[in-house]
Amino acid sequence: MTAYDTAYDPAYGAADGIGGTVVEIASADGWTPVCRLDDLIPGRGVAALVDGAQVAVFRGLGDEVYAVGNLDPFSGAYVISRGIVGSRGGVPMVMSPMYKEAFDLRTGLCLDADDEAVALPVYQVRVQTAVAAEVG
Amino acid sequence: MIKSSSPSPEPVADGRKRLVLVGHGMVGQRFLEALVERGAADWQVTVLCEEPRAAYDRVHLTSYFSGTSADELSMVPAGFLDEHGIDLRLGDPAAAIDRAARTVTGRSGEVFGYDALVLATGSYPFVPPVPGHDADGCFVYRTIEDLEAIEEWAKGARTGAVVGGGLLGLEAAGALKAMGLDTHVVEFAPRLMAIQVDEGGGAALRRKIEELGVTVHAGAGTQEIGVGADGRAATMALSNGETLDVDLVIFSAGVRPRDQLARESGLDVGERGGIAVDENCRTSDPSIWAIGECALASDGRVYGLVAPGYQMAETVAHELTGGSGSFTGADTSTKLKLLGVDVASFGDAHGTSEGCLEVVYSNSREGVYKKLVVTAEGVLLGGVLVGDAGSYDLLRPLCLSGAVLPAPPEQLVLPESAGAPIAIGASALPDDALVCSCHNVTKGKIRAAVNDEGCADVPAVKKCTRAGTGCGSCVKMLTTIVQDELAANGVEVAKGLCEHFEHTRAELFEIVQVRGITSFRRLIEEHGTGSGCDICKPAVASILASLANGHILDGEQASLQDTNDHFLANLQRNGSYSVVPRIPGGEITPEGLIVIGEIARDFGLYTKITGGQRIDMFGASVDQLPLIWKRLVDAGFESGHAYGKALRTVKSCVGETWCRYGVQDSVGMAIELELRYRGLRSPHKLKSAVSGCARECAEAQSKDFGVIATSTGWNLYVGGNGGMTPRHADLLAADLDRETLLRTIDRFLMFYIRTADRLERTAPWVERMEGGLDHLRAVIMDDSLGICDDLDELMQRHVETYEDEWRATIEDPERLRRFVSFVNAPGTPDPTVTFVPERDQIRPAKPGEEGLPLATAGLIAGPTLEVRTS
């Protein structure tokens, strides 16, 4: 038995009738489902592969979700998804676990650098509910 | 003010004047720093240095024996000399000065012209000319080379004797003792440290030091060193008729100023040595200055301490950069820890002032002696503290200020346990009280920095006033004053944890405990604002975990953890993780070693032995972690909590079982402690060690809590630290039996967990504790706050509810779900985590290697469909 037996089949999503509330990210072929909302722990993130790019997907303390690039521009490591999520002056942010810079989850801008160039790419993300029912 | 004329400049080619510094010791280096700080553009600086290395910290020379390297002792910041164009000539001492020609000739024969010459040649150890004093095996104690030679010789020696029971002699004796030699101290005066302490203090000191196994011969002179046929020192004959068998002798009978160069060139020198200088530290030749231990100051004294030397250095730096400075005398207060015994003396320690009165507390059972010298009006004139110097930080400035004491002196010498706990704080100090003697900063200046200069915290005040940047002994007092001042200004000293909580960590701990709060959500809803951040979330997670609230990855707690705790592993630079199984006390079976070796081999991990006596395996990806741990757990290993703010390791030496010096089973004790406190979450990491005898091979005194075996029990040290800000641990209690030891550590740890700030190690926590060690002892040994039952119960709960985090994780599919590379493509390894071979193992690939992009920040092409929504 391997560790990831309990994880999800990458092919699953609205179309295969699993249903539930699904998180989807905009990609070249339209919306790509990446996981169920329940897979996301409030206040934490996961990494996903979308069109070969690494995306960090987060859930805030409520049901809001964010998606930004997984590459930490300061360390060059793909670790943003493992950062702590919180707020700074009302701005939802994720803190890189490597050298602890904060990034605005809505804009990708780094809150600790003056340089606008140091920003994470932001992906469109949405939460779709009960698509399976429509299919049925 | 009349000043003698400046040296007539004879400009060098580039128009600058030539400055030659002779001697690159502590004071010489400080002079250079002060000079460039004030702008040394006018000067072309050459330094003649006799020693083979640039200036180093002589005050901490002895730490060389405990592993501090020569490099670490260096006082010259990297790049300092180059940056300021200073020409340092190592190993080329000045051999002669020609004052008429204004030149200095080096031993190399090179001649250096000067417009200004600064002598900082320090002093040399005085060796009494007794027969045999130059035999092999006789040493002095002043340079790194001296210590290297002593260390080498000591390897073949059993017995060592130190001639001289002053400050340095006792330090040297401590070093010999630590190297395992039978150690004797021979002091001519009737007591130890005769200059600093009085008779009562000397007696208390002697008792303490003899307790440590050093034999003291006071009131005895060394008459002859008997030399064996091989030319080595063999015996030492004392004036009291005794003869000691010795293999090694260290002379530490005082120092003499190195004024020979000055003497030979016709400068005025004192009758008893020292280059005579005026208030500006200028010698009898207006182009020549002398500073530090070689100078005879205008008050007729030669100062053998570093702080007065620093003041002289500043004085001359001012003079040479167009300002003016003066040195008219300095405070010679001292506070030291000799062989673990606190000794302090300040002001008129011997009570020689006319009409002065003395208040003495003397307790030979505890080895504590405190004496205050006061006037009839209650003004503090001086004092001696032995065995407990906790009140020195306050008493010294009070003494220097000349103000009437804020409380009766009797109360100031009584220990807290004697029922007269009198807490006079920094507020009792008048404004002109000198707080930092290294930089001559008064309490008033510190207050002004806060009030007028807008300094909002201690680092800002340090930068502004330089207080606390010398020897560092005043930092505690400085911090208290700054905080009092900020509080008085109504600047609510931002004690709050972060923008989400106005409470300190200690306050949050109380709230969580008293109100029985078990979730972050409830805590922030009821007591904070917003949704939390990287500061408060892990801090609260740690509090919840300390109070034994279940597995740290369950439910909401999972979202609070730092990334390391979240994956129960340590994040490394390329996004891979390292894995450290617990190896209690550093004891491991061959089978255990083989299992670790096989796992590392099978997963291709890099292995390294850690400083904490265990094995770290690097290069695991997130999805490999559970697979690795499955095998470790099956083989009986547990999480080592290397990723957590928790107990890390309890190191041990091999102890009585194998070591021929050991007096107790240090390994057994270390294992017991490690198993007891494993998994204990705390404000910061906790490290510990157990040594089997006073030789201290496990370095327990550099740990948060350290235990050293004695023939009758265990000594407990607390608040030690290695790393960036090293601190020697304090002896909390001696000769404890096993039960008392465990109970005391239980309470120490729980009291720390309960009251420390976030990310505050035990060293600063102990350091800032009001009332110091006495207070700590009162709380956890005499239950002065009535909280011991509570502390005991909390620890009991921890011990009973401990479970191995990794076992509990691999047994639970829910917890395992997070250990995937990609949520929508588990099993696809992260292609960006790559390694290359090095020295037969792997290491993370660097940019440009193994398909990694060359640069990182901003240069990696983003995905095509990215949308900036700003």
Ligand SMILES: Cc1cc2nc3c(=O)[nH]c(=O)nc-3n(C[C@H](O)[C@H](O)[C@H](O)COP(=O)(O)OP(=O)(O)OC[C@H]3O[C@@H](n4cnc5c(N)ncnc54)[C@H](O)[C@@H]3O)c2cc1C
């Ligand atoms: C083990 C030990 C512990 C100590 N502990 C304390 C303490 O706790 N507190 C305290 O205040 N003080 C302490 N001191 C004293 C303190 O180290 C000295 O006060 C301080 O080093 C004096 O600085 P200095 O620059 O005047 O002399 P030094 O540091 O001795 O430097 C003088 C330098 O000049 C060099 N020199 C001499 N002649 C020549 C020449 N002709 N040409 C070129 N170079 C030359 C010498 O080789 C030496 O390197 C301690 C000293 C020792 C040895």
Ligand code: SF4
């Ligand atoms: S018992 Fe331990 S501390 Fe003592 S000498 Fe042996 S190894 Fe070193």
Ligand code: FES
């Ligand atoms: S007294 Fe030495 S730094 Fe302040």
